[in-house]
Amino acid sequence: MIGTVVAAYGKRFQVELIDKKRISCVTRGKKTDLACGDVVTIKFTDKHEGVVESTLPRKTLLYRSNAFKSKMLAANVTQIIIVLATQPSFYEALLNRCLIAAEAANITALIVLNKCDLADNDDAKQKLKLYTDLGYRVLSLSAKEDISTLRPYLQNEASILVGQSGMGKSTIINALLPNEDVRTREVSHVLDSGKHTTTAAHLYHLDEHSQLIDSPGLQEFGLHHLSTDELEHAFIEFRPYLGKCRFNNCKHLQEPDCAITSAVDHHKIAPERLAIYKMLRLEIQQQSSL
Numbered sequence: 001m002i003g004t005v006v007a008a009y010g011k012r013f014q015v016e017l018i019d020k021k022r023i024s025c026v027t028r029g030k031k032t033d034l035a036c037g038d039v040v041t042i043k044f045t046d047k048h049e050g051v052v053e054s055t056l057p058r059k060t061l062l063y064r065s066n067a068f069k070s071k072m073l074a075a076n077v078t079q080i081i082i083v084l085a086t087q088p089s090f091y092e093a094l095l096n097r098c099l100i101a102a103e104a105a106n107i108t109a110l111i112v113l114n115k116c117d118l119a120d121n122d123d124a125k126q127k128l129k130l131y132t133d134l135g136y137r138v139l140s141l142s143a144k145e146d147i148s149t150l151r152p153y154l155q156n157e158a159s160i161l162v163g164q165s166g167m168g169k170s171t172i173i174n175a176l177l178p179n180e181d182v183r184t185r186e187v188s189h190v191l192d193s194g195k196h197t198t199t200a201a202h203l204y205h206l207d208e209h210s211q212l213i214d215s216p217g218l219q220e221f222g223l224h225h226l227s228t229d230e231l232e233h234a235f236i237e238f239r240p241y242l243g244k245c246r247f248n249n250c251k252h253l254q255e256p257d258c259a260i261t262s263a264v265d266h267h268k269i270a271p272e273r274l275a276i277y278k279m280l281r282l283e284i285q286q287q288s289s290l
């Protein structure tokens with residue numbers, strides 16, 4: 001039997017079969033490397049329970065990680081939607097981490113600035129200009145007032161919504177799927193206890209060809225799973241300059257005749273982005289020397 005993982009709660013998974021029936025599954029032994037969006041083969045162990053036998057090859061896999069372990073956020077997504085809000089102010093470093101993770105996983109990114117109904121949104125919009133200039137799509141909206149402008153971006157995509165707590169992810173999901181209070185509904189008839197609600201990822205069907213994965217609120221988004229090479233390529237505006245430094249093992253930190261540093265001096269690369277690169281580079285280096 002083939003199915004799709006539509007919810008992941010630590011070691012338990014909910015798998016949707018082709019006939020839309022959902023069953024609760026565990027993995028064999030200690031293996032838990034499954035994510036929401038994974039396509040799996042399962043074997044029934046009971047009427048409503050099963051065990052995952054294998055995972056089909058993934059088109060994409062989105063990770064985040066700290067120094068000690070990495071965590072799969074979602075499999076087979078085509079798009080990451082980074083939800084920000086005009087208030088409370090968002091962490092720009094977190095936005096960058098999401099963008100870098102998306103580039104490294106070959107997933108397109110869409111930045112959504114929510115709560116644009118509130119006055120005082122100039123600051124947030126100003127901050128996002130840098131990302132529009134880089135070529136990222138930025139959509140300003142108010143999930144409370146009107147979600148319709150987001151819908152075309154979701155069509156024929158498997159999207160994951162990410163964002164720090166309080167930006168409005170639940171509001172967006174509920175506006176897109178108005179028939180039920182999705183965040184609370186799902187858990188009750190899937191598991192006996194709702195205690196994992198906040199840590200679970202869920203996949204919803206918007207239509208036959210469009211899915212949306214809701215992930216728990218992110219406060220940190222480590223990128224320790226990236227190599228230094230992947231990291232520098234994930235800064236899209238660095239790409240034309242890579243390989244042009246004096247040293248071919250240049251780290252773009254403080255080496256002489258660095259093409260990246262020189263591009264910053266010539267206003268071709270924003271100094272904020274180089275600063276973020278340096279911070280992430282040092283984080284990754286520390287990791288490899290642990």
Ligand SMILES: Nc1nc2c(ncn2[C@@H]2O[C@H](COP(=O)(O)OP(=O)(O)OP(=O)(O)O)[C@@H](O)[C@H]2O)c(=O)[nH]1
Pocket residue numbers: 114115116117118141142143144145163164165166167168169170171172216217
């Ligand atoms: N003014 C305004 N408030 C909004 C909008 N969208 C969400 N909010 C409010 O912002 C707060 C946080 O929204 P949630 O949807 O719960 O945020 P969340 O991102 O799901 O947060 P977590 O559940 O902690 O991950 C709530 O009080 C919402 O009512 C909006 O478009 N405009």
Ligand SMILES: [Zn+2]
Pocket residue numbers: 245250251252253255257258259260261
């Ligand atoms: Zn360099």
